[in-house]
Amino acid sequence: MAPLTPEDIVGVLEGRGWEASIVKSSEVSDMVDVDPKGILKCVDGRGSDNSAFGGPKMAGGIYAIAHNRGTTTVDGLKAIAKEVAAAGHVPSVHGDDSSDMLGCGFFKLWVTGRFDDMGYKRPEFDADQGAAAVKEAGGFIEMHTGKHAEKVVLINLVENKTLEPIADDQRFIVDGWAAGKFGLDVPKFLVAAAATVEMLGGPKKAKIIIA
Secondary structure, eight states: OOOOOHHHHHHHHHHTTOEEEEEEGGGOTTOEEOOTTSEEBOSOOSEESOOOOOSOBOTTTTHHHHHHHTOOSHHHHHHHHHHHHHTTSEEEEEEETTTBGGGOHHHHHHHTTTTGGGTOOOOSSOHHHHHHHHHHTTOEEEEEESOOOOOOEEEEOSTTEEOOOOTTSOOEEEEHHHHHHTTOOHHHHHHHHHHHHHHTTOOOEEEEEEO
């Protein structure tokens, strides 16, 4: 199967009613190198009690890896946390200041069956059990603050680069290259991210960032 191209991603998003365009990384002023001390965190654009924003961004943090692989057990989640650490990143999941550990919209959609019709099995653990497992495996539990106000979805395909959240100028940040690093099904990963934004009422507007 041929690799997914940026043009393919635009086509899929436009087919879902999105506005999507391709931009070069040279046109994006705030791209940064991935920092091994930064957490592999959720795409959530809100403010946070964490300041180590230099890690890769995936929907739900490491939940994205479990979701894509069909991993539904606590032991499986712990193994993913250790795998992420071995790959040079700090594993994480998050909650927020209004819903505690169910403050991660991606996990809430997954655990309540909103991905059932896409063929994803629900996790066998709840939000608190998932967070406890990640913490026990050496991961970080982040807490977001405030309301969602993201204006755009940035899908970054430039390896080992990322962007950092800006609380007062929010955007969803999806590091598509990271899905490849962990051997995920990249089309499924990106469609799940798009479906998450749609189900949470986010902006159907994306920029795909290329080298």
